[in-house]
Amino acid sequence: MTDDLLSRRRLLRAGAAVAAALPLGMPALHAAERVVRLSYQRSSTLLTILKTKGTLDERLKPLGFAPSWHLFTSVIEPMNAGAVDLHADVADAVPIFTQAADAPLTFYAREVGAPSAEAIIVPADSPIRTIADLKGRTVGVSRGSGCHFILAAALKNAGLGFSDIKPAYLQAPEGLAAFGQGSLDAWVIWDPFLAIAQSKRPVRVLADATGLSSYHRYYLANDSFVAENPKVVATVYDALVEAGRWVKAEPEAAAALLAPIWGDLSPDVVATVNRRRTYAVTPVLRAELGEQQDIADTFLEAKLIPRKLDATSVRIWQPSVERAG
Incomplete structure (x- = not known):
């Protein structure tokens, strides 16, 4: 038997072994x-x-x-x-x-x-009118988020710091629920949660990211x-x-x-x-x-x-x- 024929047989046996190792119907x-x-x-x-x-x-x-x-x-x-x-x-x-x-x-x-896609919001009937009015208030924010910076920068511009407010560190879905239940005086949030909150109840934007961050x-x-x-x-x-x-x-x-996908939202909210x-x-x-x-x-x-x-x-x-x- 020639060396060439032996080589070809070895290749055929190797290929058969690989094919046997694959589940039936699975392409290589x-x-x-x-x-x-x-x-x-x-x-x-x-x-x-x-x-x-x-x-x-x-x-x-x-x-x-x-x-x-x-x-x-x-x-x-x-x-x-x-x-x-x-x-x-x-x-x-x-x-x-x-x-x-x-x-x-x-x-x-x-x-x-898109700086308008994140904002600090309060209920429409809230007595809070300025960032300075957040002093002593409970403010919801997601730790480490872009909104965390928006809040820090806005407070700094108003001569305040985190020690002057009561930060409530909440992930966005938790913040949405807390804001809707009235547990927060203010909430710092991004879209689509911002648009969802605006669709659920009347809110007022204290400030968006304009002038603070390009987002x-x-x-x-x-x-x-x-x-x-x-x-x-x-x-x-x-x-x-x-x-x-x-x-x-x-x-x-x-x-x-x-x-x-975003929770059976109105297409109008998604469009916003x-x-x-x-x-x-x-x-x-x-x-x-x-x-x-x-x-x-x-x-x-x-x-x-x-x-x-x-x-x-x-x-x-x-x-x-x-x-x-």
Whole structure:
């Protein structure tokens, strides 16, 4: 028997062994797929759209990946722990806390700011008329959120600090319930919870983020995942850009898709959210991170982070580095 024939027989036996090891009906490509773990929040409009439409299932399959979705109400802990690969879009303040914790995270996209999409609200009949009137009052806020910074900055401008109020640290769903029950004198919150609160009862906006923060939202990923899988990151980035354009181009369709997912809301409430948000996904540029430094300095002064940070000294992935395909 020739060496060539022996080699061919060995290859055939090896192939048969591999096939036997696969479950019946499972194609070889599927067996080789890796899972991409993605987190999202209720405010993660574009990721919610991609999940609902199955866009990433389709786009990632040729790269040998499949998405796995994880819903969080509090994102800082899973971000610090590296619990997923690509993290939910977060308000500008959140990366300050993750940077302070030395979390291994890379910025890979930014949603252009929408300062009217987060605000400090009170009941319409409240005697509270100014930020200064919050002194001694119970104010609900989600710890580590962009609204945490809005409250800190607004209080500072009014000559107050957190010691002058009674902060109630509540996740957004808990805050919505507490505000509706009258347990809070004021609530600092972002969309879609802001729009939901406005739809449930008459409220008055004491201040939105205008003049305090642009309310950019950032998309971050684990350092090691970005380094090892740049084409996956590029694929997700491109899909986010397209989803953002779709929301603005098809507002009625977007509202109809999101309304049941956000808790059987009226499409009008969803439309309000979508009007206030830009959904314009762009690359992260270091030269445009100056506002992040303002947030870090405010948090340090308020003793919310333990040390001074250079908020512009972060790892950034650029979409031009590696395109999908």
